[in-house]
Amino acid sequence: MAVIGEKLVKQLRTTGVKSTVAQRLDDAFTRWNTGLTWNDVRGVLRGDPPAKPNPRVKPHTESFWYHIRPTFYHEAVTTLYPTFRLGLLSAVFFTWEIITGLFLMIFYTPSPTAAYVNMIDIMTNVPFGKFMRDLHRIGAEGMVIVVTLHMCRTFITASYKKPRQFTWFTGVILLIITLFLSFSGYLLPWDQLAFWAVTIGTSMADAAPLVGREVNLLLRGAPDIGAGGLLRFYLFHVLLFPLIGVVFVAVHYYKVVRFGISLPPDMDAVGEDTARKVPPEKRVNFLPDIATNEIMYAAVTFAVLAILSATVFAAPLENHANPKQTPLHTVAPWYFYWLQGLLKIPHVIPFLPGADSFFANGLGLTPKVFWGVIVGPLLIAVLFIVPYIDPNPSRRYGDRKIALGIGALFAALILYLSLAGRPLGVPITGFGYVGGDPAVEVGQHFIPDEGEGVIKEMSFDALVPGTYDVIGTPSSGSAELDKMIEEINSEISSRKANADPLGKIMPADAKGTVAIEDIQVDLRKFTLFIDYTDAKGAPQKFEKYIYLHKESGYSH
Amino acid sequence: MLKKIVTFRPSFTLRILTGLVAFLFMLSVCTLTYVADITTTLSERDLQFRGRLIEQGARYYKDQCARCHGPEGKGIDGIAPGISNENFLGQVEFREVDGQRVIQQIKPSKRLAELGYKGTLRDYIRSVIASGLPIKSSADWADPHPPFLDSYGGPLRDDQVDNITSFVINWAQAPKPDGESILPPPPGSGGAPKPTAVPLTADQEAGKQVYLKAGCNACHAIKGVGSQGAVGPNLSKIYTLSAETIASADYKSKVKDQPASTTPEDFIKQSIHYPNAYIAPQCPTGACPAGVMPQNFKDTIPAADFDKLVAYLSMLK
Structure with a gap:
């Protein structure tokens, strides 16, 4: 039986201590670097050309992490165009979200009674807490942007064509996973923003024919979002969606190794794909060129996100979720504005209100169900089949005028619907505008139910207690308050002069009053009154107020 | 120009340098954030949220409590006692201790001592709002304090009860004079209905x-x-x-x-x-x-x- 260390003793005896240590260190180093010796790694770091046979190919067969990456790329795809590194960045963001998410998970309990308290704790008691939350949030929004751009790029360079149809297919799954990840995370802070955005989102499921009620119950755990819904969304967010994401990222990556990154469209003959047949002189090895390149892009992305989070970006946190009070102008997250825009289409066939009753009676189809539940998901579903219905074998821009045109139209449509999804609607056409009574809109403009607002951000000392008429030249004793009253006055005047897209106009006799009261030490109440006579000649008094504490610091 | 951008390929040295600089930059941003957090920003944000929760409390107080305790917490005769007075709240003061603002009690609550309550004033206020009082504490009031927390059958959530408590306690910096408020009778003395001064015809x-x-x-x-x-x-x-x-x-x-x-x-x-x-x-x-x-x-x-x-x-x- 061999004695432990027998070999070492033998080596020490024959070659001496110094040589043995050097030999052993070199062995360990080589093992750690999956077959690259110290000299090989040194060559990599110095940018030397590889020896022959190239030792840097070895890790791709020896190591898990290298084997999911190609051994070499074609020179033509290592410039900024055609990939713009968007695929890599998507993966970088995914990793980033896992790291920051794990940190946040430590301090979070998915329960309606604890979640919001946890959020405040993360912001006020956990060093790095707010920073990590901002990073996680900015990463989530960035990921939606980057993944979408990655898809656009792939469409424009026609990289979805044979043999990459299935790569595209998994890519669309990953896009949906990205949206769902972002959306499911939206609920977790359990504030008003979260609660109502997700209530709107899941009410889509409720509207679905036949299975709507069951799907809704499955998602929310109850008819309304509550403890069950929060726990489910949490589990979706931290377990189910990331798991599906990891699986499909693996498939997606495997396809890249299998087929290579498609060359710029004009480099291949029509119908051919030579991404894997790279002549030796055109090869750029993964080690060290691609690896360093990717590390550089990842590092720069991380640095940019960190700087943004530490300076200008702040993840919003509104008031505690209140199922009994819907804030005015509640919206879905911005990447679902297009869906909300679809829901605002008033008739099953636009501009043909008469057809509605036909669809409602014959098929039980309301405009909301048709546009939101059928057309909305269909717009995403159509992405899946793009590679299978595009009959054009050519990837060249000149040969794909129709496909690119349809793509541009699709993008324009999504953009238009997104604009319509906002409470303000589309700028010129006014489609999607959902404003209420003009006085209510003025109130919402200055004292929104939730979120940022100009009155909130005034300095506390500018709120001099007293009652002030809203006029063009106020004299409240504080320049900042004067300016605010002027702004309120010009908002009221402009609503008197111009009707909103729904034709509602502020009555000419509308008169604003601002009252500021001291409630407690360092606590004041700002009230905006608007008195006017309504269309029936009855006097109306609109009132909206907000309490402001000296320390609450909404402006910073 | 455009061609230069799209065909851009950084040299090996540039890649290593940029990556390294970006990485160090990120590390320093993290370090700075950490230092700022543990020295100032965390406690600043703590005060911010304290203020924001009091604002919320003021809103719920107006909706739920003011109709019995009055908008200024002075109480309404025959309905509810004042809760913004010195007798109930005592008085507190904010002091700077080692650069941190701390609340210091300068006058204790007489009412709490009178009741022999063992917890803090916050505990008392919170528990009365949450679970109400099981029996009428005195014939001065028409009804006993109702429960407000949803788990006791009230309309409010846990966080709302907390916010109202913070708002009520915030009066303790400048409590209203006892003379302006309706004060509750001493415990035990208010049990029997008061005799009507003049018998009705x-x-x-x-x-x-x-x-x-x-x-x-x-x-x-x-x-x-x-x-x-x-x-x-x-x-x-x-x-x-x-x-x-x-x-x-x-x-x-x-x-x-x-x-x-x-x-x-x-x-x-x-x-x-x-x-x-x-x-x-x-x-x-x-x-x-x-x-x-x-x-x-x-x-x-x-x-x-x-x-x-x-x-x-x-x-x-």
Whole structure:
């Protein structure tokens, strides 16, 4: 039986201590670097050309992490165009979200009674807490942007064509996973923003024919979002969606190794794909060129996100979720504005209100169900089949005028619907505008139910207690308050002069009053009154107020 | 230019350098954030959220508590005691200790000592809001404090009860003088109903029944009589109040569609039959709302009953 260390003793005896240590260190180093010796790694770091046979190919067969990456790329795809590194960045963001998410998970309990308290704790008691939350949030929004751009790029360079149809297919799954990840995370802070955005989102499921009620119950755990819904969304967010994401990222990556990154469209003959047949002189090895390149892009992305989070970006946190009070102008997250825009289409066939009753009676189809539940998901579903219905074998821009045109139209449509999804609607056409009574809109403009607002951000000392008429030249004793009253006055005047897209106009006799009261030490109440006579000649008094504490610091 | 950008390929050295610089930059941003957090920003944000929660508390207080405890927490006679006074809250002060703001109690709560409560003032306020009081603590109040927390059958969530507690405690920096507030009787002393000073005559007793039957107490309150409404003026001393009102300039200038009353009895009659002739300025929860009181009492209360009601109200001095 061999004695432990027998070999070492033998080596020490024959070659001496110094040589043995050097030999052993070199062995360990080589093992750690999956077959690259110290000299090989040194060559990599110095940018030397590889020896022959190239030792840097070895890790791709020896190591898990290298084997999911190609051994070499074609020179033509290592410039900024055609990939713009968007695929890599998507993966970088995914990793980033896992790291920051794990940190946040430590301090979070998915329960309606604890979640919001946890959020405040993360912001006020956990060093790095707010920073990590901002990073996680900015990463989530960035990921939606980057993944979408990655898809656009792939469409424009026609990289979805044979043999990459299935790569595209998994890519669309990953896009949906990205949206769902972002959306499911939206609920977790359990504030008003979260609660109502997700209530709107899941009410889509409720509207679905036949299975709507069951799907809704499955998602929310109850008819309304509550403890069950929060726990489910949490589990979706931290377990189910990331798991599906990891699986499909693996498939997606495997396809890249299998087929290579498609060359710029004009480099291949029509119908051919030579991404894997790279002549030796055109090869750029993964080690060290691609690896360093990717590390550089990842590092720069991380640095940019960190700087943004530490300076200008702040993840919003509104008031505690209140199922009994819907804030005015509640919206879905911005990447679902297009869906909300679809829901605002008033008739099953636009501009043909008469057809509605036909669809409602014959098929039980309301405009909301048709546009939101059928057309909305269909717009995403159509992405899946793009590679299978595009009959054009050519990837060249000149040969794909129709496909690119349809793509541009699709993008324009999504953009238009997104604009319509906002409470303000589309700028010129006014489609999607959902404003209420003009006085209510003025109130919402200055004292929104939730979120940022100009009155909130005034300095506390500018709120001099007293009652002030809203006029063009106020004299409240504080320049900042004067300016605010002027702004309120010009908002009221402009609503008197111009009707909103729904034709509602502020009555000419509308008169604003601002009252500021001291409630407690360092606590004041700002009230905006608007008195006017309504269309029936009855006097109306609109009132909206907000309490402001000296320390609450909404402006910073 | 565009071609240069799209065909951009950084050299090996540039890649290593950029990556390294970006990485170090990120590390320093993280370090700076950490240092800022543990030295100042965390405690600043703590104060910010404390302020924001008090703002929320003020909102819920206005919606839920002000109708009994009054908008300024001074209490309403016959309904609820004041909770913004020194007797209840004591007094606190913010002091700077090692650069941190800390709350220091400079006067303790007399009420808590009187009750022999073992917890803190915050515990007491929070628990009373949350679970209410199981029994009437004194005959001074119409009803015991109801529970407000949803798990005890109330309308509010945990966080809302917390916010209201923070708002109420925030009065302790400048508590209202005890003299301006309704103070609760000492524990144990308020158990028995107080004897009425003057026994009611048969007519007045009948008037009291008219008061209850016509549902006046849904909006008004008379100390110790039926349930206690807080929409309209408190009628516990309505005769005295009427006498003061008809003497005031405000009444003389604002009374409309009806002649100005000259006697308190006339004023009481006028106010029941023609509620909009004059809107009283002060109700338990702020300015009195106009047009709320039903205008058909002159049809629904028979003349004989009406005289008894007026006789009853006129003895409330």
